[in-house]
Amino acid sequence: MKKFISAIFITVLILSGCVKLARYDNETYKELTFTKVNVQELYDQKGQMDEVEWQIEAESILLHLKGMLEYEANKKKNEDTTKQLRLLKEIYESHIDDDEWDDLERELYTQTILLSFDGMIDSEKAKNKELF
Amino acid sequence: MEINELIDALYQQEDKRLHGVANLLAKTAERCKAGEVGEETLKNQLENVGRMLEIYQIKDKVKHKAIAQKVEDLLIILATKGVAPLVKNIF
Numbered sequence: 001m002k003k004f005i006s007a008i009f010i011t012v013l014i015l016s017g018c019v020k021l022a023r024y025d026n027e028t029y030k031e032l033t034f035t036k037v038n039v040q041e042l043y044d045q046k047g048q049m050d051e052v053e054w055q056i057e058a059e060s061i062l063l064h065l066k067g068m069l070e071y072e073a074n075k076k077k078n079e080d081t082t083k084q085l086r087l088l089k090e091i092y093e094s095h096i097d098d099d100e101w102d103d104l105e106r107e108l109y110t111q112t113i114l115l116s117f118d119g120m121i122d123s124e125k126a127k128n129k130e131l132f
Numbered sequence: 133m134e135i136n137e138l139i140d141a142l143y144q145q146e147d148k149r150l151h152g153v154a155n156l157l158a159k160t161a162e163r164c165k166a167g168e169v170g171e172e173t174l175k176n177q178l179e180n181v182g183r184m185l186e187i188y189q190i191k192d193k194v195k196h197k198a199i200a201q202k203v204e205d206l207l208i209i210l211a212t213k214g215v216a217p218l219v220k221n222i223f
Binding site: 080083084087088090091094095098104107108111112114115116118119120122123126 | 149150152153156157159160163176177179180181183184186187188190191
């Protein structure tokens with residue numbers, strides 16, 4: 001009997017270690033939705049406002065994304081969200097590193113980044129079926 | 133493997149926003165073929181579409197898997213043979 005109980009205990013321990021998804025985090029959801037709106041606004045403003053000011057704003061959002069990444073990377077069992085955010089940051093960086101956008105690039109960059117944010121937001125929402 | 137296959141696959145998705153991405157990628161490929169933009173531009177855009185699809189795949193391992201594979205194949209062709217074979221029949 002003792003062996004049986006030990007076996008169950010060990011199995012539960014192993015299974016709990018295999019769960020990769022973190023719990024729903026309202027801070028993550030809020031940051032993603034707010035940052036998505038800020039990025040959309042920034043992309044709309046490219047070419048409309050002074051380029052130096054635009055770059056300052058773009059760097060400020062990049063810094064914010066880095067902070068979000070640090071926050072996610074430090075949460076337990078949160079590899080998936082961390083990886084998603086790392087990919088999103090790479091996309092964003094490649095966009096803001098491009099100095100001149102024509103209309104086609106603006107449209108493609110906007111679609112790509114918004115879809116990436118939506119993918120992450122959907123992932124976070126899926127962790128809380130009662131709320132969403 | 134040509135970029136047309138990726139564009140067609142994106143158009144076949146239920147998510148209409150991916151149709152927009154397909155349309156814009158097609159325009160970029162056309163401009164690349166016409167020499168209006170460089171190979172690097174197409175490469176960057178393909179890489180970013182690949183990253184975006186990966187974000188979705190982390191949540192759902194099956195979703196967009198076939199399209200993500202096409203992006204990967206196209207990037208290999210681009211790196212080894214250049215842009216010409218990718219955009220051969222884009223017009």
